[in-house]
Amino acid sequence: MSIVILDTGCSNLHSIKVAIERLGYFPTITSESSIVKKSKKIFLPGVGTAATVMKMLFEKNLINLIKINKQPILGICLGMQIFYDFSEECHGVKTLGIIPGSVSLLKSKNLPLPHIGWNTINFDSTHFLFNKIDAKSRFYFVHSYCVPIDKYTLAKTNYSVSFSSVIQKQNFFGVQFHPEKSGDAGSQLLKNFLEI
Template sequence: MDIVIVDTGCANLKSIQVAVKNLGYDSIITSELSKISKSKKIFLPGVGTASAVMSILSKKNIIHIIRECKQKILGICLGMQLLCDFSEECNGVKTMGIIKSSVLRLKTNNLPLPHIGWNQITFSKTHPLFKNIPNNSRFYFVHSYIVPINKYTLSTTNYGVDFSSVVQKNNFFGVQFHPEKSGDIGAKLLKNFLEI
């Protein structure tokens, strides 16, 4: 199976590749359009700012390839947020517009930002992505912006407010946490995605 990790210029590309390798799959990190469009599964990672990653994707002409792709794609952390219409980050950034939602700054009252550490995801119905994953399992988060709960939300997490921790629209999946940093439970979710 051809698995592509889109080269977004961020720091966690190798850790995703290692996590996929540990599941018995080979993957390539690339920004080559032909390799992305011919792949069977795509990971869209993101660390840093929405404006920086959108700029990289724009320069490499990757945005339209992602918008048009029919294979399953998993946005991780910022990668999930980039699937939305718009982010409040950096005075406002237009993102890919696949999922009709804005990305908002996390308002937590007295809790520190960014939201860093292990937190639960809660889902109300079964889904292939959650196969063998108990409800309220804990995953590792690092973020200051959120996708509000919307019609594409598959699971929610609370950190001062409830927000979307997993979303899906057709072949587009997104997780706000880092499965590649979430131990055995994160590996299960990655395996489920690869086997959907």
């Protein structure tokens, strides 16, 4: 199976590749449209700022390719956030506009930002993405901005306030946490996505 990790120039590309390889798959890190179009699964990682990632996607002519693709695609952390219309980060950034809504600063009250570390996700166990994942599993988060809970939310997490930690709209899936850094539970989630 042809698997692509979109080369967004961010720092976690290799760790995602290694996590997928541990599951017995052999992904390619690329921004070549011809390779992306032929792939069966796509990963959209993101670390840093929405403005930086959107600039990189624009320069590599990937924006329209992502928006029109029909393959299952998994956005990770910032990769999930840019599926939405707009991010409040960096005084406001227009993002991919695949899912309606805005990404906003996590209003964590007295808890520090960024939200770094292990946290649980509250999910509907009947969805295939959570197959063989225990309800008490913890996942590794690093973020200051978040997606609100909406009709696309599959799982939510609480950090003073609740936010979407897993979303889906048609073939577009997103996780706010880093499955590649989330031990057995994260590995199982990647496996579930790859086996769609």
